[in-house]
Amino acid sequence: MFPTFRLSMTWLHTWFGLVLGYVLIVVFFFGSLSVFDREIDRWAIPETRFAPQPMSSFDTMLAPIFARMTPEADELQAAAKRVRGPLPATLVPMNWGAYTTHRDPVLSLYAEYAVPNNPDDPDDHVHGHVTIDPRNGRLLPDDRLKIGSEFFYPMHYGLNLTWKDLGYWIVGFAALVMLAALVSGVVIHRRIFRELFTFRPRKHVQRSTLDLHNLTGVVALPFHFMFALTGLTVFASIYLPVSETLLKPQAMAAAMADAKAKGLPFKPAGVQAPLASVDAMVVEAKRRWAARGMPGEVGYLYVNHVGDRNSYVTLYRAGSDRVTLVGQPIHFEGTSGRVLLEEPPPSAVAGVNDFLTGLHLQHFEHWLLRWFYVFGGLSGCLCIATGFIFFVEKRKRQHAKAGTGGARWADAVAVATVTGMLVATLAILVANRLLPAEMAQRGDWEKASFWGAWVIAAVHALWRSAPVRDARLSPAWAEQCGAIAALAFAAVALNWITTGDHLVRTLGERFWPVAGLDLALLVAGAIAAMAAVALRRRAGVAVAETGAAAPDDAETANA
């Protein structure tokens, strides 16, 4: 098909990069924001702006709350359609879980309830969720959208497209293509070592854009590669669901054999029995972790077979000083509180898997590394955005001469994804501060403002794209940069007005979740404002130079 390997790799990199780049930049950007998802939650839900708390006392605080919890109404409605006959008035809880991290002031609890009489699935169950203030056990309103962890984070791995899990599959395919784009990018880069540190901002746009594309792609190459790869391994069970489909009986048998070997009851006995003190188990678990040289707090508390004679409690250490995820679980017998099993260190394969998962999901306590992840993610965004601009720069004069619209469309979609995505992200933050506190379905309106702003930005990008047809710069870039600056400054001002938490106060109190987001918004706003000014100036220069032949060199011509 192509005379040389390099040319075929160029084709692959160009076209797969362009098409999937529109998805990948979304994944990279919201992944970068997800590094600070809990902090964004604090900004979005002012009632939760207090310091992180350790796991609350189970015996005095959590047990009564768990006992009062009920299944989610929408899950019950769906379950009613799956069973023979009516659902019982109250469902029996099977398992309880409580989860927190070193960054969470609030504690989230969930419960699983058995759904009887489902002919297709004997293990059918529904869930209940609450979030509490661990300082006093007060339930927090659960209709508030956690913008960081419940909207930006799912955007990262599933684009918030939940229909038939389509989002997961699109992101998974994009990650696979990302790996191919990285490898082909290295192949087609002629001077990868000689130009490792090369950026020539004063050369023509096509050259300096390609320099920046190469620079941000190559210096963060280990990051890009590892994150695309570990992103795929984290969701391997979704992409290759063999243990849910083809090998389900074997997977079930393996889980039962594993539980038997460990002495953990796989099924409830069907005999009621009270639960011993879980707080005493927590004390014992912490003692054992400290004895292993890795003292820590409980990150995840799980009660299996609630209220049954076979109940057991599993305590996981919170991720803090290791890359590996929450771990070092210790299992306690529910009725007596004695230790059933202290899980041994994982096997080599499981250890590698835990490391790769932990590397991607970053539960650890290391602010520098967190910021490095943001840096890696944003350099990925820069790499993709400069890729779009290079694609358009390289073609727009030919297309203008030939009278075809390819470059114009590519540019308009690039505006819609690059700056349009930022407009949408800021719009949801502004809406979060502007919508009335007691509004019904407030979270849905916040999401609607995100999608609405993005649609408006996309329409604007298309509407303003005509100059690209004449090989000129689309004014949409500058205009949307202006909108980004205005929205970013507005979000900081609105946070001040509606909560009283201005930067002088939050910085004085060293309350970094809010101070950090406000500062990031100010920096983003300043950069966007400077970009808007620079783009306007450039548009003026470009008009004056129209018709001048663009300089070119071998690599920009071929890439």
Next chain:
Amino acid sequence: MPKGLLLTLALLCSAGGIAWLALAMEVHWQQVRASAAGPDRRTAIGLRVLGGAALAVSFGVCLLADHVTMAVLVWVMSLAASALLVAQVLAWRPRWLAWLTTPWAERQSH
């Protein structure tokens, strides 16, 4: 030593190491020294050794600061950030790196 100080030291060593490795390349030496000639062979080797040593020290300090699994990630990411930083300084303010070439000021002048 407190962890913050160790990590700062690791970052400085990483940035310095990357800068020295860049300076061993003809084009960047020319940018920084504003000279027409590149570094001679011995200078280039010296710069590479110094750069490599600084990166090794940086990794060692990362190991002192954190558990080994974490230290590897911090170090690799610090290399990436340093490379982008050095590239930007070389693009906009190359003379800022001139002091890193001080040990070779004499030999190159004649």
